[in-house]
Amino acid sequence: MFPHLTGLGIAEPAQIERYSLRQEAHKDVLKIYFKKQKGELFAKSVKFKYPRQVKNVLVDSGSHQYKEVTEINRNLTLVIEELNKVTRHVSLSATDTKQKILNDLRHLEKVVASKIAEIEADLEKL
Incomplete structure (x- = not known):
């Protein structure tokens, strides 16, 4: 049901409580927090780093100047979509x-x- 999350090694997506996403240099860092299990002092979490995709965008067609821009990795967007489905009910x-x-x-x-x-x-x- 959640192929991208299982591809990350997350066997039970229902145990995901929340996630955070931040940018460090040329990488996006995704941290997934799981529900605290009985007897655990701290809830478990896992961290994944995704390199940002670099693209050259035409800024001025007259002088053919390009600007290098970075954007979120496509795989990361797919993972975030699944995470939003799993954590959607939490408000x-x-x-x-x-x-x-x-x-x-x-x-x-x-x-x-x-x-x-x-x-x-x-x-x-x-």
């Missing part, structure tokens, strides 16, 4: 959005604290 109210932001903030605090502890432990070894 957050203002209180849900506030709670989601607070949850994300608490998660970030835990991740940062864990990373700081890891770095401090590495420093102790030196």
Whole structure:
């Protein structure tokens, strides 16, 4: 039913909670978040990087000047269409959005604290 998502190795698209898309240099970064399973401290997520397609577009036909532009990868657009179908039913109210932001903030605090502890432990070894 979702051939592009299964092509990415996602066996159960129904477990997808949300996704984010951002651009880094000449790549688009897609991050897919899954529903938190019972007993898990953090929800799982996977990240995919897609190179942007580079095209030369004619700017001035009189002088034959071209401009290099980048656009989203076609495969990524197909994956996003499927992700929109999977996550379409999720619409957050203002209180849900506030709670989601607070949850994300608490998660970030835990991740940062864990990373700081890891770095401090590495420093102790030196």
